[in-house]
Amino acid sequence: MRTVIAGGHGQIALRLERLLAGRGDEVAGLIRRPGQASDLLSAGAEPAVCDLETASVDEVARHLQGADAAVFAAGAGPGSGSGRKETVDRAAAVLFADAAEHAGVRRFLVISSMGANADLTEPPAGMDPVFATYLRAKGAADDAVRARPALDWTVLRPGRLTDGPGTGRVRLAPETGRADITRDDVAAVLVALLDEPRTTGRTLELIGGDTPIPDAVTDVLTGA
Template identity: 60%
Template structure:
């Protein structure tokens, strides 16, 4: 499979690229910093140098030609303010959806966040609240488009080694999850077209990744 990953130098994205490349897939990492090209190429990904805050869908779409799926794993990152939470976490996600539609790529995986889908509780830090609202808006925009999309809402991300075991579904308690396991779940979602249309929450757990994805599809059948 040829998988185009927006935010290709991010911690989840790089793990995803390495997993895909190791099994013979062709990941493509969209990065905005030329200094990151060598890193993603070392992961086994082809690099596309584009700033998703500066281009339009018509400029991005040709880089998606022939892709089997796109994954939005970008984020404004620590230290960014409310404006960039919107321009990246919402705006770039919508841009990728529009470019995918223009390129005829139907499969779209969105890495969202636990807590998205509802108004942040009173007292939530202003920037984090903006982040959650941006993720919610991106989810809503994606559902409005004619794409085979899956929304994944991981809990607090850690750099602990992956366990290969997770908790995945709807209405599950928020909990931390290693980025290794998020990447593994993304691979499993790419392999399971029946997850299209689902919004799934993710935390650390006791169920093997493949079984957790299979169970999620069975609950929705």
């Protein structure tokens, strides 16, 4: 299996690359700068320099040729302004989906955010306006991906991310409530979702929990 990951230098992306490469899959990660390549190589992934803020659909599609799956794990990151929330969290996700369609890659996973909402026009009381822009951009990107019948999409919306060691136990459901989740466990859930095509067409929230990851995925499918 060959998977191409947008935002391949991100913290979740690197964990995902290690897991996939560790089991013998082919993995490529799109990165903005050549200097990021060594981290991907250490994770067992093939680095591909491609700036999703400036690339064309054809350019991105070339990197996706022959892939079995695509994962959008890019993000503008903390400290970026509203403009980059639009160009990365929304526009780059749409571009990556366009490129996947162009390259004939059907399986498409998105790492979104809990609370993503394209209709969030006014920040709730106490919410930072830039964070509101982020949630709106993520929601718009999710909507654009979910509107594509040519993609077998799954949208994953984790809770607050932490760097503690993964537990292998989570809560995965259409709605979970808010709580923390380790980046290790997010990456492990992404692997499980890639392996289970019946999760196509679902938007799922993810937090830490008591259910082993394989069982959590099965529970989503059975409605348990």
